[in-house]
Amino acid sequence: MSVPAAVAGALRAIVGDRHVVEGATSLLTYESDALPGYRKRPAFAVFPGTRDELIAVVRTLAQHGVPYVPRGAGTGLSGGALADGVVLLGLQRLKRIVRIDPEARLAVVEPGVVNAWLTTAAAPHGLHYAPDPSSQTACTIGGNVAENAGGPHCLKYGATLNHILAATVALPSGELVTLHRPSRASEGYDLIGAFVGSEGCFGVAVDITVKLTPNPEAVRTLLADFTSVDDAARTTSAIVASGILPAACELMDRATINAVEASIYAAGYPADAAAVLLVEVDGDAASVAEEAARVEELCRSRGARGVRVAVDPVDRARLWQGRKKAFGAMGRMAPHLAVQDAVVPRTKLADILRSIAEIGLRHRVQVCNVFHAGDGNLHPNIPYNGRDQDEHDRVFAAMREIMQMCIESGGTITGEHGVGLDKLPYMEHLFTADTLDAMCRMRTAFDPDRRANPGKVVPVHSCREWHGTPAYAQHTAHDGVEAASANRKYLAPTASSTLMALERRIADAVHESRATGSALYIAGAGTHFGNPPRDAQRIDVSESNNVIEYVPDDLTITVGAGMTLQQLEAITAEHNQWCPLLPWGSDAATIGGTLASAARGPASATLGSPRDLTLGLSFVDGRGATARAGGRVVKNVAGFDLTRAMIGSWGSLGAITAVSLRLRARPAANEVWMFADGSAIPDALRAWVRGPLAPAALVHLNDANAGAAGLDGGACTVVWLIGGAAHVAASREALHAMAPAEALSPDVWRRLRAQGPFDSGGLPIALSPAMSTLNARVRAAFDPDNIFASPMPIRSASALPEFAHV
């Protein structure tokens, strides 16, 4: 592909001569990211230094129809930021922290801000930016957003997706849109959810609004030393299954320990251990002490030779530095390093690790494991000498076997590194052809000309509507992927025939509706959408209400979308677990309906909302195609995020048929308290609600609502305390110190939810013209004929809406 000569000149006029880099020598370093096994030569590289320059650069590229690849710090591990003959758009100069709002606990940053710089800047306010990829001292927030980056602490705090509140995005067309989390149907689809993890294919963030997290009151870091990898892996599963949610739980094997101990980041890991677990618990002081003791006991009872507890912050930092720099430290073992990022169900970790060792032996390669054990997110790394062709071939044969095995186990191919170029060949092993096609259509909604990061994430030949285009011809020539037959890895082998039958029935109805022009209406329990249009045909998904797969120790469940919240609660309660969706309204609602309406409840901010708790879902779209998005494991960034787009789409894109959810252990303590209006000390109440002992939920009831809820004392505040016994006791004590609180039955909470909502959800946000267009394009990608009747006011135009010319 050749870039017109005039383009570089036009860009130079925008950013200055020094910031357009041309010439073979100077482009060498921009040929790869942190996975230098892949190299692609960009046409040239351009580095805007301000927001206005960035926007002008994107618009100039759009005017000339030139493809481009955004790049942050080049620390990615999937070959995602490689520009093959196209323009490389470097964002590292956009490194301004625009503002920090400690009161609202958020920050606005430019995309080139280094992850660790944000935490440093937030530290004086007692806040930090929670996602902490191991490369956090170098990687940028923009790159984190592109990859939906994880890190050790996303076990408890969630990955980047959970921390991005909004972003101003320059679409490939050059238009600016502000993507945010919608709170009602009129605000359109969750396009910030779709944008996070889109690997630069949906546009470039101009600024990003991120959530800042209060520093925990107490932290305890433990290093447990095991003589067998098996024991370490099983201990991980035992810790998580016990109901403790550690802030992080990392496993390192002996080869990794040796590499770290030989480096400047030597942390004092025991050199003769087969594996170590690095476990961190944090929170309020009382629960940290309780949980640390429990973790230590679990480690010892499962074979740990010793458990070392970090004695002070310096010691703790040293233990973490060793872990975070482990990948780099492997450089000393051999000239090249192959890195993988598969996720497997946590309960299968021990078996998988044993198989990985066996595969390594068979191919005569050394696999070093250092990974996020709590999430089941493996990083098998193989140091090798790439100049030896035989060794190179053996390494890649071993990696293919490992990846295949992880897919077979019900896992995924990438938990945080992204697909990029490296994992393209596995996409067809993981997703069905229809799912990949749905991803392509999502991408086209954002980037009609397919100019942003071409050739990445989804194999080009999987995109049916791309067939015959020049981009298709160019990229299929070298992406090296052979069309594989569709498969159903997303679903367990026991996938129910009820589900398949339902999906066939919906597809038939869709085809018929498209032929006749009649509308369809998707119904679960009928609790959320109000009255359906009279002439719409009802598609009832409630019959798909069975458990498709439930492995309690993995804390995940896959169910038919027609299952009600009540049923889900009963099934999970048998194993002392729950899925804290807990929306306002009746528990007779279906899970499908809860997701479709993105229903939130009073505790969603602390326990998670549908977008936080959903791992994957199946849906039949308005063209009759069935897509299986996401997966069943707790961490997954493979492909574009159709799941987030479906959540809150109010049935306008397709019918959700099955859902995989994240579960939690039921809290040990569960108390509901109330206090009368004006009886609490205001400052103390405010500090309590923002502090480490905050309640899971707080609802203010006026006279009428209180009466309806059977509370006869008039206007009052009801708070819900859940968690470990120590946490709830401490929280209760703090409550009593500031208000004369009265205990209520825990059942009150369910009654209150059924009567709600009691919060307004804030002022509605009106969609800009560009956002309306983008939303309409998303709808058109999945429901081009508007056959779904939905409260969502977004419609696809008869012709595909085009973005205004900029």
Place this chain on the structure above:
Amino acid sequence: MSDTALRDTPLAREAAGLDACVHCGFCLTSCPTYLALEDENDSPRGRLVLMRALLDGDIAPSDPQLGTHLDRCLGCRACETACPSGVPYGHLLEATRATMAPSRPLPFAARAILFVFARPRLLSIAMMLSRVFRATGIPALIGRMSTSAAFPFAMLASTARAPRRIATHAPRGDESLASVATLTGCVMEGLLAPVNRATEQVLDAQGYRRVAARGQRCCGALHAHAGDPETARALARENIAAFIASGADYFVTNSAGCGAMIKSYGHLLHDDAEWRERAEQVAGSARDVSELLAAAGPLPAHHAPIRVTYDAPCHLLHAQRVGAAPLSAMRAMDGLELVPLPGSDQCCGSAGIFNLVEPDVATRVLQPKLAAIKSTGASVVTTGNPGCLMQIGAGLLRDRSTVVARHPVELMADAYDRSGTT
């Protein structure tokens, strides 16, 4: 590796060091030129990629882009303390410059400086003339002018200090800790002699027995950094001989750059069968003055109460990995209120003669350092290297700041003077 790969060059001999780089990028944010210039070619990872291409024959030693980006490296080696896989960046940089040198002569100013430093008589004349010029007060006047050409004058002016008397020996206790030979140094003795006197005084105060190492020369660091390892080796051999002849236990320096060089004499003379062993012996007995002071548990004394901050010289922190010793030595002095300097692990832009040959980059790197010093509210910034003292000193002078740059031993000697310890 192509047919044009460079064999039998200094870089080829260091090839294993290049192999250690996994391209992780953890070095990027540690690099002052990357932060200032914002181009990855001006980062350690980018330069290592260029070195690899040079080694593999993909680019020529005379490639102008290669030259530009290698020239702009400060050689601060901050990337080494960020690198998990232990890439010996400093050695690779020197080897690359040596490999490029035959096809790419240094700028005239750099060549002139290296020529003089390798010749003791010429050097002492140059230093004497500089001192005379400094005494006229003209450098201080010119140095405050806004043109960047005035910067070297400010550097010279910043070295002015009241003379110190030669210390009289007054060891504490009965037993001597060990015998030490001090490196006189070129700039230290030529322009900052009072620092050398202070060094002697504080060593004496701890009970170290000083012996002379006659026949010592320039340490060779400037030559090694600039791609002239042969001259560096010749100077190293003379220093090795002088130190061994002195019979001292430790070879002590108060200049971080010189100390780093002497500590890597073993590497420098690795291929010299005749000298290798002695080079390693000397490298192993080299110490920064702060290491010896900290090890002795410095004799406490009272300093006039002032607020002090500390900027770590790169060649002490990153090259010698000496971080805590200067601070713990100063903490023994009552009255010094030590406040941390934000970004003290970042280079000030001095880097040997870098500030003379790449003044624009050096100035860009210096600006955040001056701002950080100002933010501490300290009246004295301490640092243990003549280049840093002059770079920061010149920056402060040009900013008309009242803050002064001093070597930690100067403050300690002041405290000992005040307490009557000598």
